[in-house]
Amino acid sequence: MEIYDITIVGGGPVGMFAAFYAGMRQAKTKLIDSLPQLGGQLATLYPEKTIYDIPGFPEIKAGELVTNLEKQLQSFSHTYCLEEEVKDVIQHDDYFELITNKTSHYSRSIILALGNGSFQPRRLKLERAAFFEDRGLDYYVTDLMKYAGKKVAIAGGGDSAIDWALMLEPIAAEVSLIHRRPQFRAHEHSVTKLQASNVSILTPYVIKELKGDSQLTGLTLEQVKSGETRNLAIDHLIVNYGFSSSLDYLKTWGLAGTRQTVTVASDMKTSLPGIYACGDIVSYDGKVKLIASGFGEAPTAVNNALHFIDPKLRTQPVHSSSLFPQK
Numbered sequence: 001m002e003i004y005d006i007t008i009v010g011g012g013p014v015g016m017f018a019a020f021y022a023g024m025r026q027a028k029t030k031l032i033d034s035l036p037q038l039g040g041q042l043a044t045l046y047p048e049k050t051i052y053d054i055p056g057f058p059e060i061k062a063g064e065l066v067t068n069l070e071k072q073l074q075s076f077s078h079t080y081c082l083e084e085e086v087k088d089v090i091q092h093d094d095y096f097e098l099i100t101n102k103t104s105h106y107s108r109s110i111i112l113a114l115g116n117g118s119f120q121p122r123r124l125k126l127e128r129a130a131f132f133e134d135r136g137l138d139y140y141v142t143d144l145m146k147y148a149g150k151k152v153a154i155a156g157g158g159d160s161a162i163d164w165a166l167m168l169e170p171i172a173a174e175v176s177l178i179h180r181r182p183q184f185r186a187h188e189h190s191v192t193k194l195q196a197s198n199v200s201i202l203t204p205y206v207i208k209e210l211k212g213d214s215q216l217t218g219l220t221l222e223q224v225k226s227g228e229t230r231n232l233a234i235d236h237l238i239v240n241y242g243f244s245s246s247l248d249y250l251k252t253w254g255l256a257g258t259r260q261t262v263t264v265a266s267d268m269k270t271s272l273p274g275i276y277a278c279g280d281i282v283s284y285d286g287k288v289k290l291i292a293s294g295f296g297e298a299p300t301a302v303n304n305a306l307h308f309i310d311p312k313l314r315t316q317p318v319h320s321s322s323l324f325p326q327k
Contacts, residue, residue, distance in 0.1 A: 003095050004030045004079070006305050007107035009086050012040025014279035014294035015113030016069040021299045023076030025306055030105060031078060032098065034085040038073075039066035040115055041243075048144045049160070050167055053290050081105070089253050089275075096274065109305040112262060112270070112277040113298070114247065122241040124155070128210050136216025138238050147172045147236055153219060154178065155207060156240035159186040164238060165199045166190070176200040176232060178207060180224055202232075210237075247281065257283060267315075268301035274308055276301040 006022050008015050011033030022029040037043055039062075042051075047063035054060055084100040089110065091097075098105040121139035123129060129137065141147075141164060152172045154165050157179035163186075165177045177194070182203045184191050194201065202221060208229060209220035219232045247260060256271035257263045261283035268276045278301040279294035287293070307315045 001106055003106040003108060004028045005107070005309060006030075006109050006111060006302065007032060007096075007098060007105055008111045008113055009033075009098070010040070010113035010115060010279070010281075011035065011038040011080075011082070012113060012115045012279070013042060013065060013069055013291050014115070014298055015040070015111075016066075016073060017295050018111055018113055018278060018298035018302055019078055020069070020072050020076070022302045023073070023078060025302060027302070027306055029076070029078045030081065030107065032081045032084050032086060032100065032105065034083065036083050038070060038080070038082070039063075042066050046140060046160075048141055048167075049163060051291070053292055055292055087249070091272070091274070108274070108309045110275045111268075111298075111301045111305055112250075112275065112281055113279045113294070114277075114281045116243065116260065116280055117247040121239070121243050124207065124210075124239050124241075126207065126210055132210055132212065132216045132237075135214065136212065136234070136236050137210070138236065139240075141238060144168065144171055149173050150235035151233060152176070152236045152238065153232060153234045154238045154240060156242075157181060157184045157186070158240065158242065159190060160242075161240040162186045162190045162194050164240065166193055166197060169197050169199055174200065176202055176234070178202045178205050178219075178221065180204050180206045205230075207237075266300075267304040268297055269304060269308075274305075276305050276308075 005027040006029050008018050008031045011031055016038055019029055019031045042062035043066045049062045050059050051062055052059050084102050086098050086100050088099040089096055095106050095108050096110055147168055148171050150172050151174045152168055153176045154161050155178045165175050168175050177199050204224040205221040207219055208222040211218035220229055222229050254272055255262050262270055262277045262281050264270055264277050264282045264284055268278055270277055278297035280289050303315045306313050
């Protein structure tokens with residue numbers, strides 16, 4: 001039975017950075033993820049999306065960020081177990097047993113970097129919506145050039161919807177953004193850029209009907225207050241109503257938290273000694289759900305997990321610039 005120092009559950013950007021930092025601390029590290037590749041939602045759903053809140057990068061494609069994190073991880077020989085979903089955790093005297101859909105893993109500490117858990121898009125609840133999937137109706141974008149020269153409508157009012165609209169504006173023939181409220185939920189800077197763009201802003205409207213035979217060709221929109229309708233000819237509709245996920249199974253492990261989060265202290269420890277968490281899964285006063293925040297929480301989780309294993313280890317090691325020889 002091989003026991004690791006740290007097992008990280010979740011292979012998104014925050015889990016990847018946690019694994020890198022664990023390598024800097026020379027911890028024997030394993031990373032488990034249910035997807036067939038590292039990178040989480042960024043790699044699976046949004047590889048073409050531009051991200052603006054990573055320090056040091058005015059903007060960076062999601063796929064490029066994941067590639068950079070993979071290169072960073074090549075500094076260390078960690079163990080990666082992909083396409084495995086952790087079903088249960090059993091605490092033994094001085095180690096944990098993580099039971100997955102394939103086997104058992106053993107670790108002296110655990111770091112949960114599960115993001116929002118396993119996810120599914122919130123689908124459009126209209127007649128024939130399921131039929132039009134991959135026939136003009138998309139829930140995420142993996143190839144921007146698919147929409148080159150096309151008439152594209154985007155439904156949603158958050159950051160992702162506005163980001164897609166702005167990214168597609170120079171590529172598509174026309175871009176329309178449909179939202180049920182006059183106000184958007186996105187960052188103010190993004191809304192200002194949207195208002196200065198050539199994107200057609202259709203608010204407050206909801207999608208009433210999908211039109212087309214074998215392919216989606218148009219929409220009927222309904223004005224929220226007046227009920228007045230209008231038709232919109234399109235080639236593609238991208239629905240960005242967010243994603244639903246559940247972390248209910250974590251409660252069976254005895255972890256305190258809500259349906260969507262795990263409660264942590266300032267050192268990222270959960271209610272179970274030896275189990276830490278970081279990234280979007282965690283909840284504490286003042287928590288901000290950004291990748292950048294998760295990147296900051298990851299080293300805190302790693303350092304305190306190692307201190308839990310061996311109280312003689314410092315929770316604040318030397319700076320990273322001191323760990324590698326200067327060139």
